[in-house]
Amino acid sequence: MNHSKSEGRFGIVDLGSNSVRLVVYARAARSPVLVFNEKVLCGLGRTLASTGRLDPKGIERALAALQRFVALRSQIGIDTLIIAATAAVRDAEDGPEFLQKAEKICGFRITLVSGAEEARLSAQGVLSGIPDADGVVGDLGGASLELVGVGGGKILNEGVTLPLGPLRIMDVAKGSLSEAEAIIDKAFKSVGLLKEFQGKRLYVVGGVWRNLARIHMAQRHYPIHVLHEYVIPANDASDLAKVIERLGPKSLAQIPDISERRVDTLPVGALILDKLISTMKAKDVVISAYGLREGILFDRLNKREQAKDPLIEGARDLANRLARFPEHGNELPGWTAPLFAPDVIGETPAEARLRQAACILADIGWYVHPDYRAHQSMTQILLAPFAGVDHPSRLMLARTLYHRHEGRGEPELIGDLAGLLSDNENYRALVLGLALRLAFTLCAATPGMLPRTRFEIDKSTITLVVPPRYESLLGEMVNKRLSALARAINRKPATRIGR
The missing domain is CATH 3.30.420.40 (ATPase, nucleotide binding domain)
Known part of the structure; x- marks a missing residue:
């Protein structure tokens, strides 16, 4: 390339x-x-x-x-x-x-x-979209199946290419699923990496498998309609695959969101997935919207571009399109950092990364009616084509932006997904959302002011320090939102004029 x-x-x-x-x-x-x-x-x-x-x-x-x-x-x-x-x-x-x-x-x-290059590019594509992928990448095309081991942000082996695409198997088996099963079993017996990576995650690429994921989403009435990093427990995936294997073309054609031209390949694709899960004893199945094409694109990037965080880059791109002043994305991470210091709430590197993404995205809903900004912001986050973020983290970002616009409360949009986040994650989203709500009130949603103000936090008090030139900007609404933030972290609110 x-x-x-x-x-x-x-x-x-x-x-x-x-x-x-x-x-x-x-x-x-x-x-x-x-x-x-x-x-x-x-x-x-x-x-x-x-x-x-x-x-x-x-x-x-x-x-x-x-x-x-x-x-x-x-x-x-x-x-x-x-x-x-x-x-x-x-x-x-x-x-x-x-x-x-x-x-x-x-x-x-x-x-x-070549087969080896196709396997490498597919795995590279998956890693570009899921940098922490750890397990086996399976890319199912019409005529072949590529399997590659990944972990630690790297491709761990050359991988294998097997002649197990649904079109090829259907041609050989002449419509017999038992014959197809025998072909698949024989091919998988010789694949050592399936044993080497037993018990790890299976990252799947390909239109047939994405269609299976859509069916699983529909069964669960799952509201985040983003396939990338959608996780299906291994047992669920196997059970679904077995049901699809037994359905005839007429029944499959009645399933919503399934392309008519995919109907004939779905049963064999489901059979391959079922056998793959059982052979490697996969922990769960993770859908990747990234594959060969994204691998080709990633190969074109220089080392500096390749090293960037896909979530942060995606957040910046969205903010550049939708936010009033994208510069806030550079100001807010430092301004909110004292709240997440080790002696206040604390945070891991992964949590700090999500906080940075939330700060970049904090104002993407400003352009709609105030009554709908929280809903609009959440919807944008839940459906945005971000990479490098799993569904719970996506949900946490959405929840943070809800609190940024609505303060406390429970977003109805989340519905049955509330359980995806722990109490601690919900709490962190609330605190960060309230801090962002205060920030945009304090600076009147304009850049340049926030870096001149700061928080001082001890065990009993959170103090907002504002320089003399901005003293007149303190008022009832700022105090109200500072008080809400202080209650959330179990402190008393205070303001001080100083440098």
């Missing part, structure tokens, strides 16, 4: 075994912002196992999709476009012939990704 960095719009066409997809990002960055995404389910690998060749109808659909995607390059203004072909194209007898036709359409060389 080319390691130069793209400053303009960055596009990737993924010529997969089941789908051909174009994704366009605003630029190649640590927290990539998606500006366009289109997928065509072509089924290139549908006949690969039985004929050794690409599916004729799939070829037609794929070349037509590619024609449109290349035309969109100038329409959208894509500065850098990478086209990557994976398992079906590399394994098919007529793969070179297909590539020749495809390259004639696009006018430049297409990257044919």
